[in-house]
Amino acid sequence: GAGVSQTPSNKVTEKGKYVELRCDPISGHTALYWYRQSLGQGPEFLIYFQGTGAADDSGLPNDRFFAVRPEGSVSTLKIQRTERGDSAVYLCASRAGGATDTQYFGPGTRLTVL
């Protein structure tokens, strides 16, 4: 079946602009995670959804970052007033079962803020 998809695959924007990144999880997966990987680092947790609600948003770096999952499927990560330090690969993952089950990742969105 289809895996996790993310759009766009690449996004180049200017400092101060607003961007939206989209994640389509595997059908039926109730858990959804956002991570981001900055250059030279491992992926870092941003936010976790269980169904429609954000169960843990402690990884969001500041209030410029916000994410939604209104119908418990597709999720959108929104970044306001982008800064050059926001440049990274943003990864989405979904999981079907319990907390120890496999998280399946999408290919990521590479965000570049000029």
Next chain:
Amino acid sequence: ILNVEQSPQSLHVQEGDSTNFTCSFPSSNFYALHWYRWETAKSPEALFVMTLNGDEKKKGRISATLNTKEGYSYLYIKGSQPEDSATYLCAPSRGSTLGRLYFGRGTQLTVWP
């Protein structure tokens, strides 16, 4: 923040060589240990999820072991092939944080033909 260390940072081997990497993590409040392989421009691919001390998992030429008491895991690749070239990431999760993964920086493997 969880201190997850992976070594070596990068590794270059010849085709046919066997190799291994290390992942170390705090043993307290351990929940599960995930290994991923990530090739450039592709999605990270799940290799293993391990939960029990002494767990050993195998997938083809790749295997992994887990020691939760001392906080480390080894990943082994037998007879490396050029298609094994990728970054290998380990990520423990903790009992209190709902499956959230704490990634190391990865080991970048290059296998030369």
